[in-house]
Amino acid sequence: MLPLLSGIALFYLWPILxxxxxxxxxxxxxxxxxxxxxxxxxxxxxxxxxxxxxxxTLLYTGIVLLGIPIAVYLANLLNLPGLRFASLYRxxxxxxYVAMPTAIAMVWRIIFNGDFGIVNYLLxxxxxxxxxxVSSPGIAIVAVAIVGLWSSLGFSMIVLxxxxxxxxxxxxxAAELDGASRWRQFTSITVxxxxxxxxxxxxxxxxxxxxxxxxxxxxxGSQNAVLPKSLSLVYLFYEAGFITNEKGYAAAIAMxxxxxxxxxxxxxxxxxxRWVSVD
Amino acid sequence: MNSSPQRxxxxxxxxxxxxxxxxxxxxxxxxxxxxxxxxxxxxxPDKDLKAEITYxxxxxxxxxxxxxxxxxxxxxxxxxxxxxxxxxxxxYWTKVxxxxxxxxLPDLFWLNGPNFQLYASNDKIxxxxxxxxxxxxxxxxxxxxxxxxxxxxxxxxxxxxxxDTIALWYNKDILAQAGVEEPTADWTWDxxxxxxxxxxxxxxxxxxxxxxxxxxxxTTYYNTIFQAGGEVITADGVSxxxxxxxxxxxxxxxxxxxxxxxxxxxxxTDTPADQWFTSGKVGMFYSxxxxxxxxxxxxxxxxxxxxxxxxxxxxxxxxxxVSNVVAASSKNKQAxxxxxxxxxxxxxxxxxxxxxxxxxxxxxxxxxxAESYPGVNLQVFLDxxxxxxxxxxSKNSAAWNALETKLLPDVFSGATKVADVSKDLAAQMTALxxxx
Numbered sequence: 001m002l003p004l005l006s007g008i009a010l011f012y013l014w015p016i017l018x019x020x021x022x023x024x025x026x027x028x029x030x031x032x033x034x035x036x037x038x039x040x041x042x043x044x045x046x047x048x049x050x051x052x053x054x055x056x057t058l059l060y061t062g063i064v065l066l067g068i069p070i071a072v073y074l075a076n077l078l079n080l081p082g083l084r085f086a087s088l089y090r091x092x093x094x095x096x097y098v099a100m101p102t103a104i105a106m107v108w109r110i111i112f113n114g115d116f117g118i119v120n121y122l123l124x125x126x127x128x129x130x131x132x133x134v135s136s137p138g139i140a141i142v143a144v145a146i147v148g149l150w151s152s153l154g155f156s157m158i159v160l161x162x163x164x165x166x167x168x169x170x171x172x173x174a175a176e177l178d179g180a181s182r183w184r185q186f187t188s189i190t191v192x193x194x195x196x197x198x199x200x201x202x203x204x205x206x207x208x209x210x211x212x213x214x215x216x217x218x219x220x221g222s223q224n225a226v227l228p229k230s231l232s233l234v235y236l237f238y239e240a241g242f243i244t245n246e247k248g249y250a251a252a253i254a255m256x257x258x259x260x261x262x263x264x265x266x267x268x269x270x271x272x273x274r275w276v277s278v279d
Numbered sequence: 280m281n282s283s284p285q286r287x288x289x290x291x292x293x294x295x296x297x298x299x300x301x302x303x304x305x306x307x308x309x310x311x312x313x314x315x316x317x318x319x320x321x322x323x324p325d326k327d328l329k330a331e332i333t334y335x336x337x338x339x340x341x342x343x344x345x346x347x348x349x350x351x352x353x354x355x356x357x358x359x360x361x362x363x364x365x366x367x368x369x370x371y372w373t374k375v376x377x378x379x380x381x382x383x384l385p386d387l388f389w390l391n392g393p394n395f396q397l398y399a400s401n402d403k404i405x406x407x408x409x410x411x412x413x414x415x416x417x418x419x420x421x422x423x424x425x426x427x428x429x430x431x432x433x434x435x436x437x438x439x440x441x442x443d444t445i446a447l448w449y450n451k452d453i454l455a456q457a458g459v460e461e462p463t464a465d466w467t468w469d470x471x472x473x474x475x476x477x478x479x480x481x482x483x484x485x486x487x488x489x490x491x492x493x494x495x496x497x498t499t500y501y502n503t504i505f506q507a508g509g510e511v512i513t514a515d516g517v518s519x520x521x522x523x524x525x526x527x528x529x530x531x532x533x534x535x536x537x538x539x540x541x542x543x544x545x546x547x548t549d550t551p552a553d554q555w556f557t558s559g560k561v562g563m564f565y566s567x568x569x570x571x572x573x574x575x576x577x578x579x580x581x582x583x584x585x586x587x588x589x590x591x592x593x594x595x596x597x598x599x600x601v602s603n604v605v606a607a608s609s610k611n612k613q614a615x616x617x618x619x620x621x622x623x624x625x626x627x628x629x630x631x632x633x634x635x636x637x638x639x640x641x642x643x644x645x646x647x648x649a650e651s652y653p654g655v656n657l658q659v660f661l662d663x664x665x666x667x668x669x670x671x672x673s674k675n676s677a678a679w680n681a682l683e684t685k686l687l688p689d690v691f692s693g694a695t696k697v698a699d700v701s702k703d704l705a706a707q708m709t710a711l712x713x714x715x
Binding site for chain 2: 132133136
């Protein structure tokens, strides 16, 4: 137990405390810090960029969460008895999750290309003039979220699939005898009994969505004119820490993200009592 | 909240970010300040000096030429081991900055204009004063504007190892199809606008445009700002964006996009200008000498040529080049300076040029570059040194470069008036410059 705790203390707790301390300082380019008190936080709450980033992060999280009902439905399909090639489908759905975000981003950049991309080509077939997905303000973050949703499906399905396996077949047999339809079985047996797994997936999805950075950075590109309107919280941190070189300010942003994720997670645990059924 | 194993997950995910800063900050916590031997008088080391030094750079395509340089250096100093350390551009500056903070910089490393003053003003790099005084390096052998780029407050820290200038690449096929004359050396902005508009209009059905505007200062709008007689940073160290001439230089691009001569800003974001050109979808393209490689390997390689940039009020182009600098904290300063002096020599620079890596900076060693692309007039890039202006830089260039990236696209797209944004940009940029 002690080695484990010392590892956690050294690599997690200590950096958190350090970051907390540094958020009250500002740094020279090559080290050397001075105490600035709450200046960083005062500046942060009056920075309009923070609210843009927060709005974008919430929008992104909201869209990616829509993937969970889809994942429940797909996991259920894959779990149907007698389905052939089920494991092949599982692998296919899981692939995006293990692929590198930058590689995924490059492919989707091409798919979303306003002039030569396949999305707009397909839209033009039905007479819709598609937008410049990754370079129009307001649409760019949605485009990133679509990719985020798509790449999170695999992970959610695997977790939910495992949850489905643990639901006893007798429930369904009993429901069948009572004349319940497929849909009724799904809503009254599958979803409630799967709720602990759904809850787990929701927690993980929200946390990883709040940490949106690599996908956004790679899909939009650092020279994109819509970045100021499409940035996420972690991008804001990156910009302060590594572009404009304000490490203390970056630490303050990181602390805000830390606290936000903590609060959202706490809220979810509070709410779970209302909808998660435990046997 | 019960203590389920799930609780550790949010914690762990969270600490990912914080650990990342924590560690970077931890490194930054080490004592800063100049270390190593102080810069005394340089004398060439004994031929049998034993030392191990590290030479860091970011461009892997130049590794063979650099290795050839090092082999030649080892003929003279067989016992100096040189380790080459290549870090791709994306990570190079983060890495070097961290090393500078903890005084563990490579003995010799590449520095560029935008980052030079930051390192020089913080005493992280060694002046070459004693190398110049002892005639081991003669600054008269390199393009003057670039020598000045690596001079801070009268002290010289390095000489350029290579240079690049900007010119107008054009696709002869596309211009012929549209019935437009090829660009000449005395073209003006108006000639460019007219020709580009004609191409866009006549070849609209093929989705071909006349010229690609750009969102990158070095290849596009810095050039037109200088041609308009404007400046990006004034002699007093404030922003030049509120000058009328500077705004004229920006307006050029706004007009090209508005008239349809160039693809729009979203189109250029989705597909960068160089890809428009190498796919044969744009007739003319502002770019640097470094594009030779990419264009020479592209489908349009046999139908391209180069002309000097169209002129505004005056003729101008942006010049920039990388310099080799020695770390002030180097433990083997004498060996590192010996290599620095060798790399700046005519023999080493000629080797660089002959291997086709770059345009070497040493005057008279560029012939090989000019002949390296048969049928394309690369001499234009060399002649451009006569009217070239150095890339505008300051102590913390990255900060206001980020402002340009943020604010200027709206100017080019016509969403906002040049004068309004420039005023805003100038105010913010001047504030940043004052903080440096």
